[in-house]
Amino acid sequence: MRIAVLGGDGFVGWPTCLHLSELGHEVHIVDNLSRRWIDTELGVQSLTPMDSIQERCRIWHEVTGRRLHFHLLDLAEDYERVKHWLAEHKPDAVIHFAEQRAAPYSMKSDRHKTYTVDNNVRATHNLLAALVETGIDAHLIHLGTMGVYGYSSVGAPIPEGYLDVEIDTPSGKKAQEILYPTRPGSVYHMTKSLDQILFQFYAQNDGLRITDLHQGIVWGTHTDQTRRHEQLINRFDYDGDYGTVLNRFLIQAAIGHPLTVHGTGGQTRAFIHIQDSVRCIELALGEAPKQGDRVRIFNQMTETHRVRDLAELVARLSGAKVANLPNPRKEAAENDLIVKNDQFRALGLDPITLQDGLLEEVVEVARKYAHRVDRSRVPAVSGWTRELGAAVERDPEGRALRSAS
Amino acid sequence: MRIAVLGGDGFVGWPTCLHLSELGHEVHIVDNLSRRWIDTELGVQSLTPMDSIQERCRIWHEVTGRRLHFHLLDLAEDYERVKHWLAEHKPDAVIHFAEQRAAPYSMKSDRHKTYTVDNNVRATHNLLAALVETGIDAHLIHLGTMGVYGYSSVGAPIPEGYLDVEIDTPSGKKAQEILYPTRPGSVYHMTKSLDQILFQFYAQNDGLRITDLHQGIVWGTHTDQTRRHEQLINRFDYDGDYGTVLNRFLIQAAIGHPLTVHGTGGQTRAFIHIQDSVRCIELALGEAPKQGDRVRIFNQMTETHRVRDLAELVARLSGAKVANLPNPRKEAAENDLIVKNDQFRALGLDPITLQDGLLEEVVEVARKYAHRVDRSRVPAVSGWTRELGAAVERDPEGRALRSAS
Ligand SMILES: NC(=O)c1ccc[n+]([C@@H]2O[C@H](COP(=O)([O-])OP(=O)(O)OC[C@H]3O[C@@H](n4cnc5c(N)ncnc54)[C@H](O)[C@@H]3O)[C@@H](O)[C@H]2O)c1
Ligand SMILES: NC(=O)c1ccc[n+]([C@@H]2O[C@H](COP(=O)([O-])OP(=O)(O)OC[C@H]3O[C@@H](n4cnc5c(N)ncnc54)[C@H](O)[C@@H]3O)[C@@H](O)[C@H]2O)c1
Numbered sequence: 001m002r003i004a005v006l007g008g009d010g011f012v013g014w015p016t017c018l019h020l021s022e023l024g025h026e027v028h029i030v031d032n033l034s035r036r037w038i039d040t041e042l043g044v045q046s047l048t049p050m051d052s053i054q055e056r057c058r059i060w061h062e063v064t065g066r067r068l069h070f071h072l073l074d075l076a077e078d079y080e081r082v083k084h085w086l087a088e089h090k091p092d093a094v095i096h097f098a099e100q101r102a103a104p105y106s107m108k109s110d111r112h113k114t115y116t117v118d119n120n121v122r123a124t125h126n127l128l129a130a131l132v133e134t135g136i137d138a139h140l141i142h143l144g145t146m147g148v149y150g151y152s153s154v155g156a157p158i159p160e161g162y163l164d165v166e167i168d169t170p171s172g173k174k175a176q177e178i179l180y181p182t183r184p185g186s187v188y189h190m191t192k193s194l195d196q197i198l199f200q201f202y203a204q205n206d207g208l209r210i211t212d213l214h215q216g217i218v219w220g221t222h223t224d225q226t227r228r229h230e231q232l233i234n235r236f237d238y239d240g241d242y243g244t245v246l247n248r249f250l251i252q253a254a255i256g257h258p259l260t261v262h263g264t265g266g267q268t269r270a271f272i273h274i275q276d277s278v279r280c281i282e283l284a285l286g287e288a289p290k291q292g293d294r295v296r297i298f299n300q301m302t303e304t305h306r307v308r309d310l311a312e313l314v315a316r317l318s319g320a321k322v323a324n325l326p327n328p329r330k331e332a333a334e335n336d337l338i339v340k341n342d343q344f345r346a347l348g349l350d351p352i353t354l355q356d357g358l359l360e361e362v363v364e365v366a367r368k369y370a371h372r373v374d375r376s377r378v379p380a381v382s383g384w385t386r387e388l389g390a391a392v393e394r395d396p397e398g399r400a401l402r403s404a405s
Numbered sequence: 406m407r408i409a410v411l412g413g414d415g416f417v418g419w420p421t422c423l424h425l426s427e428l429g430h431e432v433h434i435v436d437n438l439s440r441r442w443i444d445t446e447l448g449v450q451s452l453t454p455m456d457s458i459q460e461r462c463r464i465w466h467e468v469t470g471r472r473l474h475f476h477l478l479d480l481a482e483d484y485e486r487v488k489h490w491l492a493e494h495k496p497d498a499v500i501h502f503a504e505q506r507a508a509p510y511s512m513k514s515d516r517h518k519t520y521t522v523d524n525n526v527r528a529t530h531n532l533l534a535a536l537v538e539t540g541i542d543a544h545l546i547h548l549g550t551m552g553v554y555g556y557s558s559v560g561a562p563i564p565e566g567y568l569d570v571e572i573d574t575p576s577g578k579k580a581q582e583i584l585y586p587t588r589p590g591s592v593y594h595m596t597k598s599l600d601q602i603l604f605q606f607y608a609q610n611d612g613l614r615i616t617d618l619h620q621g622i623v624w625g626t627h628t629d630q631t632r633r634h635e636q637l638i639n640r641f642d643y644d645g646d647y648g649t650v651l652n653r654f655l656i657q658a659a660i661g662h663p664l665t666v667h668g669t670g671g672q673t674r675a676f677i678h679i680q681d682s683v684r685c686i687e688l689a690l691g692e693a694p695k696q697g698d699r700v701r702i703f704n705q706m707t708e709t710h711r712v713r714d715l716a717e718l719v720a721r722l723s724g725a726k727v728a729n730l731p732n733p734r735k736e737a738a739e740n741d742l743i744v745k746n747d748q749f750r751a752l753g754l755d756p757i758t759l760q761d762g763l764l765e766e767v768v769e770v771a772r773k774y775a776h777r778v779d780r781s782r783v784p785a786v787s788g789w790t791r792e793l794g795a796a797v798e799r800d801p802e803g804r805a806l807r808s809a810s
Contacts, residue, residue, distance in 0.1 A: 133515040156574040165570035169561040181583040
């Protein structure tokens with residue numbers, strides 16, 4: 001298959017490209033490299049030394065003899081170029097990772113809020129409009145998030161995208177299946193809720209074939225392919241904006257920083273290892289919907305954990321201490337989360353879980369590159385509201401020093 | 406009150422400004438005049454001769470001694486100017502009409518789709534982010550549409566924004582109230598579904614006080630204020646893009662054109678007269694939610710009719726013929742629609758209905774300005790999909806001549 005991987009320079013996109021290339025697909029990476037620019041803006045860098053995308057593609061060719069094709073293109077800013085690119089390359093499948101994906105970054109300031117909405121909505125909508133306009137019948141796979149469900153469960157397991165409900169009508173109760181009512185908890189998550197509505201419309205009106213993967217928090221760093229050469233290594237975000245909870249604990253442990261738990265740590269989250277994430281995309285590729293089908297939604301996660309339980313696990317493993325800080329997010333202190341993932345299980349996904357020694361692998365990576373860590377970048381610093389933002393202590397340049405007690 | 410009317414140069418915005426000004430409020434019109442530019446793009450003009458907004462404001466002052474303040478500002482394109490404008494003028498209420506509002510226009514081409522999404526989502530989100538950033542606790546009233554509900558009813562009356570459902574949980578059935586599951590039928594309607602999610606998030610996360618009015622199709626042209634001077638007259642759209650169904654029938658009748666019914670005419674739609682629309686906004690202004698309240702949603706409509714029944718009514722009244730054309734929209738041929746509007750009724754809205762002689766008033770307006778009609782602009786010409794679009798006959802410049810049989 002000819003596959004376009006939008007956002008293929010990113011944390012999940014890059015190992016996906018290698019995996020699909022190894023499977024023999026013709027892989028085209030489309031990326032505007034905005035994530036690298038955001039590293040520059042924030043003054044942080046991937047823990048792992050990450051080469052340019054061009055260099056990484058060269059190494060992959062050297063190691064495997066396979067070619068990855070890189071295209072510098074902004075999906076949000078230039079609709080006409082997106083359309084011409086699609087018309088020229090006619091992909092069989094399009095995997096869409098190309099969005100601003102950090103909740104704390106999306107809440108940093110009004111500029112970050114408007115950037116996240118503008119970038120994500122326009123990237124997705126431009127892509128949809130261009131597929132219709134060019135008449136390209138590609139299978140579109142989008143990376144959504146578990147966060148669109150919101151974390152205040154109705155006391156029932158979270159289904160895969162659609163919810164069965166009963167409605168009172170004059171002629172009695174009527175069963176109906178609806179898109180799960182969304183309750184996003186940040187501007188970033190909100191953009192994924194908006195994406196859902198875009199997908200529903202274009203699948204229904206134009207017969208676009210769409211799979212939306214509601215993904216949990218990805219942890220780990222290596223896949224079978226990234227291990228093959230030092231310069232194929234994946235990016236590893238550890239800062240307060242882009243570092244996600246488990247990876248951040250592991251790096252905190254590696255550099256002897258206390259594990260920073262926000263609030264009670266009673267928030268339950270869904271997780272998946274990067275190797276499984278990449279495998280799920282392969283499985284989803286094999287299950288293309290037909291024209292006229294509704295959007296196919298899979299939950300792409302393998303386990304759920306309370307944040308404080310994760311902290312304890314990592315503390316036990318590494319001897320690190322746990323530090324409780326105020327929660328900058330506006331959310332319930334404690335929540336349960338039971339999530340269905342039957343569809344990927346039925347397709348043969350055999351989950352990698354936290355017990356499998358992979359935690360140690362990440363700690364090793366973290367130790368190896370510990371000298372590259374800027375410790376002042378470790379705490380989370382975006383307040384979800386003006387009041388919560390004011391509770392974060394700042395240095396004279398407005399950079400947060402550490403969460404206030 | 407100091408009231409900002411965003412989109413105050415438009416069809417509903419202008420009479421709203423006059424009505425609120427007459428009630429003694431300090432009214433600030435914010436508009437980028439994009440609607441006038443679209444007239445130019447389409448080569449159509451309002452049936453009624455419409456002066457510049459500056460001239461209309463001058464006449465209002467001459468007639469009443471009251472001032473309307475006009476500000477040329479694009480809500481979508483320049484977030485920083487929007488923020489500074491709000492910080493400077495500190496409105497007590499903001500009424501938000503400023504979106505591209507025609508479904509056929511939003512489906513004309515990929516450029517029109519991306520324009521509609523970019524303009525509407527950014528206008529609304531910029532406004533929300535700027536209200537949070539400036540800390541202005543204004544009551545935001547937004548004009549949404551009945552179309553977000555979709556027209557395939559579940560067999561129960563459409564409630565006002567929220568739907569009561571029952572969900573199966575391990576501990577039995579649980580009742581819950583959710584945002585009505587949205588099924589927009591065009592890119593334009595889709596943007597209003599997106600707006601709903603933006604409102605839900607900002608009301609919940611930042612305590613913004615928001616009322617969303619799900620409005621039916623507005624008909625009529627005059628209000629008590631626009632009648633007071635020839636140059637205060639409201640705009641009247643009759644073209645295939647912006648002219649809405651009842652007003653289009655009335656103008657077709659006035660110029661001796663057959664009334665163009667798409668498909669079987671079995672589609673049921675909700676309606677409201679412009680005078681009632683303006684009155685509803687006055688009523689909503691008096692009912693501001695408190696900080697922390699969920700978004701208040703009202704259905705702003707007074708009656709429902711099948712399109713073919715409206716055509717028959719107008720045909721009887723005027724002697725016009727009815728012509729059935731293929732439906733360019735992708736929708737069910739026949740639908741029922743029962744809509745609740747209890748909230749506005751409880752606040753004292755006494756609806757103006759189709760029987761009340763106001764139909765004749767519109768026909769009179771239409772006859773008076775019939776010489777200004779470009780007959781080639783009367784048919785609806787945007788196909789909802791590539792196939793439906795191809796069914797419309799076009800002249801050598803690509804302009805649709807008439808719907809194909
Ligand atoms: N990492 C996680 O834990 C996680 C969890 C759930 C869902 N997801 C989703 O998976 C996807 C990928 O996540 P990631 O962690 O790899 O993110 P990432 O930020 O590392 O990668 C995203 C890539 O998209 C590119 N991009 C952004 N906007 C673009 C635009 N307008 N045009 C072209 N390229 C653009 C960036 O430059 C970057 O390379 C995202 O959509 C994210 O929301 C990630
Ligand atoms: N007319 C109807 O039948 C009807 C029915 C239901 C809902 N509505 C809603 O009511 C609102 C008003 O409708 P209308 O018929 O008066 O439409 P209109 O097009 O006549 O008026 C909209 C006004 O907003 C302005 N505008 C658009 N984008 C802007 C931007 N980015 N910045 C500043 N100004 C901008 C336009 O120039 C125009 O003057 C719309 O939101 C519409 O969706 C209308």
